[in-house]
Amino acid sequence: MNTVKVMLVDDEVDFTEILQKRMKKRNIDTLIANSGKAAISLIKKEKIDVVVLDMKMPDLDGIQTMKELKKINPLLEVIMLTGHASLGIAKEGIELGAFDYLMKPIDTDSLIFKIQDAYKRKILQEEKIDSIKEIIKSRS
Amino acid sequence: MEIEIYGRIRGKIITTVFLFSLIPMVFLVFFLLYVQFDKIYTDKITNTLKTMVYNKKRSIDLFFEERIAQIKTLAYTHNYETLSNDKYLSELLNVVQSTSKSIVDLGIINQDGEHVAYAGPYKLKGVNYKNEQWFHEVLFKEIYISDVFMGFRKFPHIIIALMRKDGGKFWILRATIDSNVFNSLVQGAQVGEKGDAYLVNSDSVLQTPSRFGSQVLSKIDFLNNEVFNSIIDEKVLHLNKIFVGLSRIDIKKWHLVITKDGNEEMSQFNDVKIDAVLILIVFILIIIVGTFMVSKSIIKGLILSEKKKSMIDANLMQSSKMAALGKLAAGVAHEINNPLALIKESAGWIKDLLSEEEQEKIKNFVEYEKMANKIELHVERARSVTHRMLGFARRLEPAQENVDFNMLADQTVSFLESEALHRNIKIEKNLLKDIPLITTDTAQVQQVILNILDNAIDAIGKNGTIGLRTGYNDSENKIFLAISDTGIGIPQEEAKKIFDPFYTTKRPGDGTGLGLAISYNIIEKLGGKIEVDSTVGVGSTFTIYLPIRRIA
Ligand SMILES: Nc1ncnc2c1ncn2[C@@H]1O[C@H](COP(=O)(O)OP(=O)(O)O)[C@@H](O)[C@H]1O
Numbered sequence A: 001m002n003t004v005k006v007m008l009v010d011d012e013v014d015f016t017e018i019l020q021k022r023m024k025k026r027n028i029d030t031l032i033a034n035s036g037k038a039a040i041s042l043i044k045k046e047k048i049d050v051v052v053l054d055m056k057m058p059d060l061d062g063i064q065t066m067k068e069l070k071k072i073n074p075l076l077e078v079i080m081l082t083g084h085a086s087l088g089i090a091k092e093g094i095e096l097g098a099f100d101y102l103m104k105p106i107d108t109d110s111l112i113f114k115i116q117d118a119y120k121r122k123i124l125q126e127e128k129i130d131s132i133k134e135i136i137k138s139r140s
Numbered sequence B: 001m002e003i004e005i006y007g008r009i010r011g012k013i014i015t016t017v018f019l020f021s022l023i024p025m026v027f028l029v030f031f032l033l034y035v036q037f038d039k040i041y042t043d044k045i046t047n048t049l050k051t052m053v054y055n056k057k058r059s060i061d062l063f064f065e066e067r068i069a070q071i072k073t074l075a076y077t078h079n080y081e082t083l084s085n086d087k088y089l090s091e092l093l094n095v096v097q098s099t100s101k102s103i104v105d106l107g108i109i110n111q112d113g114e115h116v117a118y119a120g121p122y123k124l125k126g127v128n129y130k131n132e133q134w135f136h137e138v139l140f141k142e143i144y145i146s147d148v149f150m151g152f153r154k155f156p157h158i159i160i161a162l163m164r165k166d167g168g169k170f171w172i173l174r175a176t177i178d179s180n181v182f183n184s185l186v187q188g189a190q191v192g193e194k195g196d197a198y199l200v201n202s203d204s205v206l207q208t209p210s211r212f213g214s215q216v217l218s219k220i221d222f223l224n225n226e227v228f229n230s231i232i233d234e235k236v237l238h239l240n241k242i243f244v245g246l247s248r249i250d251i252k253k254w255h256l257v258i259t260k261d262g263n264e265e266m267s268q269f270n271d272v273k274i275d276a277v278l279i280l281i282v283f284i285l286i287i288i289v290g291t292f293m294v295s296k297s298i299i300k301g302l303i304l305s306e307k308k309k310s311m312i313d314a315n316l317m318q319s320s321k322m323a324a325l326g327k328l329a330a331g332v333a334h335e336i337n338n339p340l341a342l343i344k345e346s347a348g349w350i351k352d353l354l355s356e357e358e359q360e361k362i363k364n365f366v367e368y369e370k371m372a373n374k375i376e377l378h379v380e381r382a383r384s385v386t387h388r389m390l391g392f393a394r395r396l397e398p399a400q401e402n403v404d405f406n407m408l409a410d411q412t413v414s415f416l417e418s419e420a421l422h423r424n425i426k427i428e429k430n431l432l433k434d435i436p437l438i439t440t441d442t443a444q445v446q447q448v449i450l451n452i453l454d455n456a457i458d459a460i461g462k463n464g465t466i467g468l469r470t471g472y473n474d475s476e477n478k479i480f481l482a483i484s485d486t487g488i489g490i491p492q493e494e495a496k497k498i499f500d501p502f503y504t505t506k507r508p509g510d511g512t513g514l515g516l517a518i519s520y521n522i523i524e525k526l527g528g529k530i531e532v533d534s535t536v537g538v539g540s541t542f543t544i545y546l547p548i549r550r551i552a
């Protein structure tokens, strides 16, 4: 359970650093990417379960980044951070398969709960896929 | 300024209507009454007078012809000797008078002018007429009709005398016309109360009495000889309102004068004139009243459409203002949220680190922890502000959203909390739990709530209470928000007007009079209604009802 691997994606460097420290103190392993592009290259190298993704970033914004990340790893769980409470963007994110969204400034504890919920869903999803794979294997 | 413009438009309408309706009417009435009718009437009177003059002249002529024939018969059927007998003459007079009363006496005069025989009421026998003018005239003309004269009897009379030659001698038969009979023959043409009829001779001396004043033998002066000489047939003169008919009496050089008073003749027509003028006045009054009413309603319509127009303008301006404000708010809120997040995490990190320390080893441990908590608390405060701003911005999208009415009321009232605090106004909320969601336009409803709250604060001024109560009416499928205040209240007669655009009791600059007008509009468009209940000195309650519509 505690082996969840989280990637924090936000262009605010200070914010990601402090968040990382606080996560670490709560025994959550995190990686940092300060842009959409950095996130995409990082996910190719590392095994990551949950992404905490800021929606408003220069260059590649949150929605585009999420699309790219999901292409690489469809089972990736995404928690959106939004600065502006636009229901529109949040809704779009959920439709694209995001787990949930939080409004900045966030409450660290509720973020951690969300991360854990997301991770649980991911594991369930993986188990389902594994069992399907088993069935397919046994049949062939 | 505006009132002046409307006044001028109204003035124009009124003058135009007056000009186009009154002038032709007044013209028509006066033309008909005073020009046409007068002419017709004058013609009519002239014609009847002409006929009358002609008829009278004919009967006067006839009268004399008959008398002359009578006398001729007497003279030629008797000789001098027979007629000179008084007794016979009297008998003859009796016979004559038995058929016609127009002869009063008969007399026989010899060639020396001696009155040899007389039958009649006067004592004239023996009188000598040798020197009388008529005596010479009759010798000369054989038959002679006199003008009126006094003679020996000292009484105005007319005589007809006939001379007969008998061998070398001649004698005269003279008859006197009964002036009563003759006068009444002429006066038969006196019509109406002021009509007159008389005869004058060529010197304008009256031969029969005039009805008013002038006696026989006096002279009349209002007609001169020139006029009389110009008469050929019948003639009618028109002398200031008096119609004068004139004709010649052929036997004598006399003139028949018949007058008629134009005013009298036209008196019945004058009644018609008065009626017509009265009717005209009534019409004019009707037109005046009608014009005023019509112009008033036109101006009212103008003002109303002008008001509607400016209300639409104001509404548009208000919403575009709101849209601009919303964009600004969204931008600011977003820029602030990022640093806020950072500050919050930093404070959190400090707390994390402090939790690893031993409290006793750090001198100000408690203060550090307290301050970190304070930072978190105030970030939370700032967050609520930015979220409210963002919420406001989001609501500007004209949308049909699912709205929690309680939350909306709560949020809107929070905009005014500091103002209320400042004025020592308590806000009491009594919101129904689990109120059904409604589908409506949040921004617009919020605008309405704000307007009503604004008014409530204004009505209270200082020290008071504003109450917010939400509820749900199942039968009407409506939810409501009642906003009550302990303000000055609204007088009953003004309650109808408060929703009118530009109706305000506030000083210019403080009130636009648009708040409630716009609110009313919005709520009506959203399918709801606003109700007011107010008591002067106690306070007012504005209740907004909105329908619950479920999204399909
Ligand atoms: N709660 C209230 N208590 C007393 N009077 C009120 C209240 N609400 C509105 N009014 C009256 O209605 C008028 C019109 O209100 P409104 O349309 O909002 O325009 P404004 O506030 O600009 O005057 C106010 O000027 C005031 O006289």
Ligand SMILES: [Mg+2]
Pocket (backbone or CB within 6 Å): B451, B454, B455, B515, B516
């Ligand atoms: Mg107002």
